[in-house]
Structure formats: C-alpha cells, structure tokens
Amino acid sequence: MDFWGLTTLALVCFLFFQLIWNKGYKARRLPPGPIPLPILGNMLQMDSKDIFTFFDKMAKKYGPVYTVYMGLQRFVVLHGYEAIKEALIDQGDDFLNRAALPIFEDSFKGHGILSSNGEKWRQNRRFSLMTLRNFGMGKRSIEERVQEEAQCLVDEFQKTKGQFFDPTFILGCAPCNVICSILFNNRFNYDDKTFLNLMRMLNENFRLLNTPWIQEKLNPQSVFNYKELTATGSNLFAAGTETTSSTLRYGLLLIMKYPKIQAKVHEEIDRVLGSSRKPSMQDRVKMPYVDAVVHEIQRYIHLLPFSLPRLAAQDIHFQKYVIPKGTNVFPLLYSILYDRKAFPNPYEFDPENFLDKSGNFQKNDHFVPFSLGKRLCLGESLARMELFLFLTTILQNFTLKPMVEPKELEIIPLRSGIVNIPSIYKLALIPR
Template sequence: MELLGGATVVLLVCIACLLSFAAWKGRSGKGKMPPGPTPLPILGNLLQVKPSNLAKTLQKLSEEYGPVFTVHLGSDPVVVLHGYDVVKEALVDRADEFASRGHMPIGDRANNGLGIIFSNNELWLQVRRFSLTTLRNFGMGKRSIEERIQEESDYLLEEINKTKGRAFDPTFMLSCSVSNVICSIVFGKRYDYKDKKFLALMDNMNNIFEMMNSRWGQEKDHPNSSFHMKNLITSAFDLFIAGTETTSTTVRYGLLLLLKYPKIQEKIQEEIDQVVGRSRKPCVADRSQMPYTDAVVHEIQRFISLVPLALPHTVTKDTSFRDYVIPKGTTIFPVLNSVLHDSKAFPNPHEFNPEHFLNKNGSFKKSEFFMPFSAGKRICPGEGLARMEIFLLIATILQNFTLKSVVNAQELNITPTLSGTGNVPPAYQLCAVPR
C-alpha cells in the first residue's frame, strides 16, 4: 500500500510537470510570451532566480534568452527587460503603455493602493501632479529648499563634531538629516534627532524599506476623490520613504566608497578648496564649476545601482513588444542595473571610476545610460531634490572633514548586504577628522 501511495504521488507530480510544461510552451515563442526557463508547478523558476541576488541571476538568463524574457516567480509570469535599448523603448519611447505600477504585495498591505509609489491610473496621475506642484510651491528646484538642505547640514556637522574624531557608524545621523529636509518641506519644521515621534517615523520607514528588500515583500474600495485625508497622508509618507531611505543610503554608500578610495576623496577636497573655499557653504550653483565632484556623485549612484530592478511596471492591455505579445496585467521588471552597468557606456562597469562621467579635458560628461531614478512617466518625482541633497551633503562633509577608515582601506568590503530589490551597503564605521 505504501509503495502504491508513493507511486501515485510521483505520477501526480509528473502529470503536473507535464501540464505546466505544455502550458508554458503554448504561451511562449514568437507572437506569444517572451521565452524563458521552464517553470515548475507552484515554484515557477524560484530554483533558477535567486531572490538574494536577482540582478546577477537575471543577467545570466538574459545571456541565454535575450534582452526580453519571461521568468515565473511562483505561478505568476514576469517579463524582464534587460539592457538599455529595451528599457528605454518600454519606459521612454512607449511610456503610456508601460506606465502602470506592477503588483507589489508590500504596497497593497502598507498603502492599500493609495499614495504615489503604488497607485495607478487617474488616482496616480492626480496625486503625482499634486505632489510635484506642491513640492515646487514649497521650493523644489528653487533656492528655499537649497537653504533647507544647507541649514540641516549644519546640524549634521554638529553631530559629526560630537564624535571628536572617534569611530562611528554614520547610518542614523544621515537618515535623520535627510528625513528632516522632508519634514521641513511637509511640516514646515525640523525635529531634534532624539525626538520620540521623529524616531518612530524613522523606525517605520526603515522597517518598510527592509520588507521591500526581503523575500516576503515579493508576495477596500477607494473614495472617488484622490484628495481625501488617508490618501494625502499616504502620499506624504511616500515622500518620506522615497526621499529618506534612498538618499541617505546613497550618501552612506558614497562615504564608504570614499573611504575605500582615499585619493578620490582628496581630489574632491582639492576641488572644493579651489571653487568654494572654507568660508562659505557649498551651493548647487557650484556644481557646474565642480565637474570632478559631480562625476563622483554620478559614479556613486551608477556603481551602487541602489534599486537594481526599479519598481515593477505592468501593461494595462495586451501589448505587442518586439517579437512578442505581453498579456494584459503581466508584471514588467525593467532591470536598471543592466543599464547602469552596461560595458558599452561604462568600460569596466564593476569598477568604481569617476572617469566614467568625465571627458578627456576634465569636463563633466553626461550619459543617456544614467538611470538611477528610473525613466519615463514613473521616474522618481523627487529626483531634483535627491540630486541636490547628495551633492550638497557630500560636498559639505568633505569641506569640513577628512574621512578615515578604521581598517585598512584595501580590506573594506563594498559588496551590498541586500541584492534583491535594493542594494544596501554593509555596516561600517569611519573617523571624521576636522580639516
């Protein structure tokens, strides 16, 4: 009886596998879904697609199946776009067809489809337009927000000064500093770094960011108006999530890279001394006169590829793309990492080298492949604010301090600790020596 039972289970598994394979073959190929590895029942391609390092896994699959291919995360098919040409074609050239936000369970649980990041259609258009207009009215891209960043940088310098050259982990103070810039925009005030409500907000954001990067993050009727209180609160929280964790993590990763490459740090300080000096604060207008610092800031964002897959998109109708047809509702993953690490645009892309953004005469070199904020209609609405903050915070810190590693620079690990939907630098300490 036991033998018979075991044989039945094996037979059922074989039948399930055959049915799954037949269904997959029927859906993929020219004029159908893009090709990809054969999925298993229930598991899909989870054996081939490693959640701990999605970007590297997807690169290997693209070498086998081409720039447009299908993987199954569980039973759901996901179309992957790998490489500059297909990412640009989808997100920029055919922006309307690929503008919808793909399904993310963490977004459903946390935001219930509200806000900016996880919403869609008219709701998303209204809230995004409102958010951008409001940010501009508050001064994004104008001098007032620059002054807010400069003001907050004074408090950051004060916190760094308290370390008196001793080793410290910069994570907390950088997060507080960047978050306070959003506080000053949304609430009209900043908070002390020890304020209990402020710390609770920071803790919530950190938890959500970690959930989005975990395996568990990859698993009610709305009122007619987009401008009800719950949606406005959710949108404000989206600004905190998008404007705090991403920017502070970028700066933190950047400081780690400057510890790893002290000669690059020295060259930035030489440029700061030449253009800004020590008697005034760096400002955004200085950026055009500081091509090397600007190149380093761009290279930090390119090298770390903070959000390697971008957030998922979807198509709202059956869509012909290249030689294939993508069914309505299919999740789309544009792999930003494949653009930022393209060897045609950036020779030796896995090396940290500011010359990727410098012409031979030392002037700054723009690149169409620079897409850390995504592209098209879903490009990060806070791109201008983030770029301003990253430049000003790094320039201000290096104007006042020389950063030194507590271990030999060659021993510093710069490999991210999470390589799923977000790349986070490993924990480290540094010493900030006043200049």
C-alpha cells in the same frame, strides 16, 4: 514500479510538458524564457544571493525581453537600455501601471504615489508636484534649507570628536529634516523626541497642506481624499529619507575605500570653495570631479536595481511579442547602469565614467538611477541637490577614516528585497 521506471516516467512527463509549453509560448507570442517547473516556476534556477547573474544569463540566452516565473507569477523582464527605453518612454502609457507589491498593499492599500494607478495616480502626482513647488521645490529657498541642514549635519558630526561611530542614524536624520522643513516649515534637533518619533513612525502623525485637500473635497470628479493625502505624505517621507540616507552612507564607504579619490575630492573642494565658504549648486559646474563622484556613487550602488515592477493592465504588443494582461514587468535598471557599452568597467568604482578626456563632466544617457518615463522619481531634483551639498559639505570639513585598512572594506551590498543597502560600518571623521 522500480526506480528506473519512475525515472523514465518522470523524464517522459517532463519532455511532454516541455513540448506543450513551447507550443503554448509560440501560440500566445509570449517573450521566450526558461521552462518553469509546476508551482515553483523558475525559482530553483535563481540564486537569491546573486540573482543578477541569473538575469544576465537569461538575457544572453533569450535576448533583452524574456519571461520568467517566480512561483505562479509571470514576469516579463526588460534587460538593457534599448528595451527599457522603448517600454517606459516610447510606449510609456502601456507600461504606466504599478504592479501590486505586498509591502505597499499592506501599508497603503493602493493609496499614495507609489502604489496607485490610473486617474488616482495622476491626481496624486499632480497634487504632490504642485505642493512641492508651492513649498519651494526647484527654487533657491529649497537650496537654502539643504545648506542649513548640511551645516547642522557637520555640527552633529563634530560631536563625535574623531571617534569611530556608525553614521546610519545621523545620515538618516538629515534628509528627513529637509522633508520636514519643506512640508512643516520647521526642522528638528536630532535628539528632539518628536523628531525621533517621526523617524520611527514616518507614516503616522503626518499632516500636509489642508487647503488643497478641502478644494479637492468639493470637486466631484476628484479621487483625492484624506487617505490619499496621508499615504502620499508617507510616500514622500519614506522615499525622500531612506533612499538619500542610504546613498550617502554608501557614498562615504566608497570614498573611504579609495583614498586617491578622496584626495582628489579634497583638492577640488579646497581649490574652488576653500575651507569656509559653504557650497552651493552653482559650484557644481566648477567641480566636475566631485559631480562625477556623486554620479558614480549612484551608478555603482544601483540602489533600486530592479526599479519597481510594472503591470500590464491590458494585453501589450511589444516588439514582436504579446505581454498578456496581468503580467508583471521588471525593468532592470542595473542592466543599464552596468552596461559595458556605456561604462567600460561597470563593476569598478570609477568617477572617470562621467569625465571626458579634458576632465570636464559629461552626461550619460545610461545614468538612470531615478528610472525613466512618466513614473520617473518626482523627487529627483531634491535628491540630486542633497547628495551634492551633503557630500561636499562633509568632505569640506572632514577626512574620512575607516576602522580597517581601506582595501579590507566590504563594499558588496547587503541586498534587502528590491533595495541595495551597504554593510554596517564605523568611521571616524577627522576635522580638516
């Protein structure tokens, strides 16, 4: 057969495949989506360097609920606040299960908060919340630990003596130490060998409160065991360290990028706190601009742009569609954080997104960096506290100086899997 004959045959086969596929979609009431290629799915249509453009384009074409295939795996994508809220809150029980991610399966084997489902997840979450509350979560004692660590962070930064350095390691130590102080009732010096080993191996040598576990051991209905304990502890360390440190690192970069914003932050800090009084969470209501900057950092960087995928544990009737059992579901959090209806210029870093015309802080329902629904990040209150106190304390004590002109700073993230991380940079901290 000649070239034109092969081409004609391929075209006929594709049109036939398209006809059969479209009929199958209608029969199964699947959300619409682009026709996938055999084996490859829609992978060739996706640009790994800018996958957001693909997802936005599909939403414009097919609506806020659509289906794509990554290889042989089917994903139903939820795009925009209304669709995600309807799924994760209004039908929260239907979308409660976490999809299996190879990185979690290899590390935790289905144990812990992040990768468990059903009764195992409920017991893990209940245990974690109880333990964190017993150790002071939401109480003044936790704030005091964060304030102490913020001062230690400043002391460590002062050792740089105004020289340029990469802040990645130090900013990782601070939130890790907060978790250590909560769980172990002890913080570590940043050069402590034990602490350095813990930083490198967060999933080893971990012990949490033994007594609740031994209570659980005597409970015949419990699925909580030592594997769940260690996996949950590792989850707390990983989630409580990396997410906060990456946000802090990204935040300093953004503040350096915009000197006028840094100047406004300094002005408000000087007016409310002065140069010596350490900030507290009570000061946040008196510092609407700083609070707006912290929120805008989290909105702009959309650290977990896709959230963690959910799994349809059974056929789900959602809107006018049926999502088949076993389907992965992607709630695109970035589509809420970058919604033009809520944030007129979403691709610009602008703290005014969280301020009213009088300069007062205003909440926004589209601020969802911690996700929505029953699997909302259980460390949200701690993360909010750390970000406000760490950033405020740093900027109370230092002026951030970049190695290059601010306009030359690169703020586009280095995307790594499902997490946005900032480019590597160096800065100098000039004492104020």
